[in-house]
Amino acid sequence: MEGFKVVIVGGGSSHTPGIIQSLIANLDRFPLKKLVLYDIDPDRLELVDTLCGSLIAKLDPECVYFTTTDPEKAYTDIDFAFAQIRQGGMEMREKDEKISLEFGVVGQETCGPGGMAYGLRSIPGVFQVIDDVRKYAPEAWIINYSNPAAIVAEATRRKYNNYKILNICDMPVAIMLSFAKMLGLEKYNDVDPVYFGLNHFGWWTHLYDKSGVDRMPELKEKIMKFGLAASHDKHHSDPSWRHTWENFKEILTDFPEYLPNTYLQYYLYAKESAEDMDPNYTRANMVMDGREKDMIEQAKLIRESGGKKEANLNLFNAFGDFIVDVACSIAYNNADRYLVIVENKGCIPQMPYDAMVEVPCYLRKWGPEPVTIGNIPQFQLGMMMQQVSSEKLIVDAYFEHSYQKALEAFTMNKTVPSAKVARKILDKMIEANKGYWPELH
Ligand code: G6P
Numbered sequence: 001m002e003g004f005k006v007v008i009v010g011g012g013s014s015h016t017p018g019i020i021q022s023l024i025a026n027l028d029r030f031p032l033k034k035l036v037l038y039d040i041d042p043d044r045l046e047l048v049d050t051l052c053g054s055l056i057a058k059l060d061p062e063c064v065y066f067t068t069t070d071p072e073k074a075y076t077d078i079d080f081a082f083a084q085i086r087q088g089g090m091e092m093r094e095k096d097e098k099i100s101l102e103f104g105v106v107g108q109e110t111c112g113p114g115g116m117a118y119g120l121r122s123i124p125g126v127f128q129v130i131d132d133v134r135k136y137a138p139e140a141w142i143i144n145y146s147n148p149a150a151i152v153a154e155a156t157r158r159k160y161n162n163y164k165i166l167n168i169c170d171m172p173v174a175i176m177l178s179f180a181k182m183l184g185l186e187k188y189n190d191v192d193p194v195y196f197g198l199n200h201f202g203w204w205t206h207l208y209d210k211s212g213v214d215r216m217p218e219l220k221e222k223i224m225k226f227g228l229a230a231s232h233d234k235h236h237s238d239p240s241w242r243h244t245w246e247n248f249k250e251i252l253t254d255f256p257e258y259l260p261n262t263y264l265q266y267y268l269y270a271k272e273s274a275e276d277m278d279p280n281y282t283r284a285n286m287v288m289d290g291r292e293k294d295m296i297e298q299a300k301l302i303r304e305s306g307g308k309k310e311a312n313l314n315l316f317n318a319f320g321d322f323i324v325d326v327a328c329s330i331a332y333n334n335a336d337r338y339l340v341i342v343e344n345k346g347c348i349p350q351m352p353y354d355a356m357v358e359v360p361c362y363l364r365k366w367g368p369e370p371v372t373i374g375n376i377p378q379f380q381l382g383m384m385m386q387q388v389s390s391e392k393l394i395v396d397a398y399f400e401h402s403y404q405k406a407l408e409a410f411t412m413n414k415t416v417p418s419a420k421v422a423r424k425i426l427d428k429m430i431e432a433n434k435g436y437w438p439e440l441h
């Protein structure tokens with residue numbers, strides 16, 4: 001049988017079952033010849049395998065399926081690598097969040113000091129994945145959604161010019177799913193977005209339905225009346241996401257021109273966001289007590305039933321669908337239009353040519369073709385310039401092993417109130433990240 005050969009890197013992630021669910025549901029348009037789950041942690045691989053292994057064997061007996069901790073086995077003879085790794089696991093995420101909060105600054109996985117700390121950990125891990133893929137499958141496409149995606153994308157641009165590497169994020173998809181449902185549509189891609197920004201930092205300016213009508217005015221009115229409905233997506237309907245969906249209307253009330261990415265809440269309301277967070281129980285704790293625990297408990301039940309019980313994967317997963325959509329567009333040269341992270345190259349003329357921006361792109365076999373956005377208003381431009389500077393500086397810090405650049409990156413970030421606070425957080429982060437970060441001088 002013809003089909004694609006795929007490896008999921010970070011196969012032990014609690015997001016992997018959802019991605020597998022989407023792969024299984026889309027076999028008619030994205031047939032699989034081989035599916036490999038690769039992870040450095042054999043215990044986590046075993047968990048996901050317990051949940052999904054038998055399902056794959058049952059639903060797609062033709063597909064060669066295995067799990068491995070060996071990069072050579074994982075990457076040899078592969079067309080696509082779907083990569084999401086988390087250097088340092090949830091334990092380090094917890095530290096990123098809690099150290100920031102200790103100094104009254106937003107404690108967040110991808111935003112502010114936590115995001116930058118994670119960035120310095122993530123870059124070498126992602127580089128390792130890319131080097132291994134290139135060694136064993138030189139022409140494979142790498143669909144990378146390892147966080148913090150903005151910083152990682154800037155780093156992979158510098159090192160690999162993003163040859164056959166596409167950096168993506170599921171947040172716009174989760175939000176567009178909400179938009180679509182509020183407009184009486186079904187899928188996130190029932191609307192064509194016009195959007196500009198950086199990853200976790202952008203705005204929708206238009207939302208066209210398939211007949212070409214801009215539905216944004218109608219949608220704005222609905223959101224102002226009823227608030228934004230929480231995404232139907234399994235991941236984002238979790239209780240820890242409730243505030244984020246509720247805050248949407250607040251952002252739109254203050255800045256009614258465009259529809260914001262939800263992550264802007266951490267920058268626009270940095271002080272209030274930090275005050276709202278519990279420094280002793282952060283998102284990392286919620287995730288560990290939520291979906292991580294669920295996965296462990298489900299696997300336990302399946303094991304105890306001697307394999308009779310099946311995992312309950314049957315929940316809506318927009319991200320898995322998005323990954324399949326992106327892979328299809330590339331594989332078949334469909335040129336479908338999706339929001340992804342690409343080098344600016346003039347599509348927002350006021351932004352640096354080499355900034356990694358998040359804009360709609362037509363995805364081709366040879367890569368993403370961004371649409372031209374044109375000039376953007378001063379407010380958004382100012383925010384984006386500040387944020388992209390912070391992101392570029394932290395990547396400089398990585399390559400140059402520069403303490404000074406890291407301090408500048410932390411200071412530049414809108415979530416951080418002063419250079420003194422920046423230095424205190426940075427110094428504590430250096431201690432916490434020994435063995436993960438390059439040594440900064
Ligand atoms: C969204 C973002 C991801 C991020 C995730 C965190 O999906 O796009 O980049 O990792 O949220 O969700 P969590 O439930 O782990 O806080």
Ligand code: MN
Nearest residue numbers: 149169170171
């Ligand atoms: Mn994301």
